[in-house]
Amino acid sequence: MKYTYYIFIFFFVSISAQESVAIKFIDSVNLKSDSLIAVDNFNTVFYVNNNILHKKTNTKTITYNNLQLGDLSDVNTFNPLKINLFYKDFNTVVILDNRLAEVFKIDFNALSPYKNVSHIATGYDNTFWIFNQDLQKLELFDYKTKTNRAQTAPVQSEALDIKSNYNFCWLLTKNYLYTYNYFGSLVKKVKNTGYTALAESNENIILKRDSQLFYMPKDKEKVLPIDTSNLLINQFFVVNETLYIYGNNVLNKFQLKIQ
Template sequence: MRFTFHILFLLSVSIFAQEPIEANLIKKTVFKADKIIAIDNFETIYFVNNNVFNKKTLDKTITYNNLQLGNLTSANAFNPLKINLFYKDFNTVIILDNRLAEIFKIDFNTLNPYKNASHISTGHDNTLWVFNQDLQKLELFDYKTQTTRAQTAPVQSAVLDLKSNYNYCWLLTEKFLYRYNYFGSLVKKIKNEGYTSLVESNENIILKKENTLFYLKENSDEPRLIETSNLLINQFFVTNQTLYIYNNEILQQLQLKIK
């Protein structure tokens, strides 16, 4: 019995004694937006203000607005040549090019079979990851051919967040974090320990729990704490090893020291 106790104790120490990741402040910028969507390697900022989607480069800002579709629910600029905007009230996605010109419109109401989408994210080629809340399934949808290339098994708890790159998709629910490949096959599943949102960077994940961030390396199941000095975290983004934290007034840029 004592041997078993010591083994369990050593395992618990190894799990909880992981060294936190330092986040050193690089700069602060006053910035006003309702929501920041993404910041790329060239410091181009994609954001929403007064329901208008904006792309701000070093020398200019361009915008896109669609009053007919109501409130903009979410946006994804992972592929800057095929930015997708999701208008949940109208069950519609707009695809924009890098000049914010409309190049494709997907009205899920007109499809057969009908899709009731709650979350959208970018896939590879001409695809979108779509969470179909009627089926409780994640689908990889080809919007040019209007066909479903892949479909997952149903999930059993409410969806909190959805992020993707060209290879994988991460679905955060109240109970679990799922990772799928582009065939719709489940690659990894870990218990959700109170996380409410996530971002992806080079197939590593940053998770938010209350006002704290955790780093989940691609091949690990144990998130590591990121030291953010009690900054107010309303939104967060990662570009390579640069962490951006936004509190609705100040955009803070920090360098992650990942060993």
């Protein structure tokens, strides 16, 4: 009886350990950049070189730089008509249109009350999410009225990354991954087991831990490893079910084979 029991346990553990998300290689392209930002459905590539944002299409490349604001900390291209650039050292966000022309600039140092921002992500309408690290909470900030439309309850650990779409914002901290709706209400809370970065597509989440990626479907908390065959992962993001992995100056494109 004991022998049968151990056979069953071994079989169950083996099946569980094999469960993962496969990827199918599509193609790769050489691309030298300091930081790859995104690739959209039209194969437009956004990347940063020497603190300059580049937007590369099949026909031309246009750029934007603002040397007065120091290092470019983050770029969010979720809405290509309102691209958000965050300059953390100067606590400032610049909003660009699709031609990389500056249309709005928000200096959080000049606001009352002052906001000490560590992360940003796109929101709906004239808003973006900011993480106020003095108050340890997310705020949905209207950059035209310079007021908060929503805010979350404070969290108890360091913010590592945030991503958003028009309906939700995902906050990854050292302790948990939080999901909030656009009212600032907590929708889901999942323990962080060592993840340091995330990407979002159609409310499905990709998480990075060390040199491994993991897939968490929307409305579920089950996390499955993605078989990336030990690729170097400097940046990663997902467009629909296409996974982009950038490392060693090569952009690899894969199809996520999700059952």
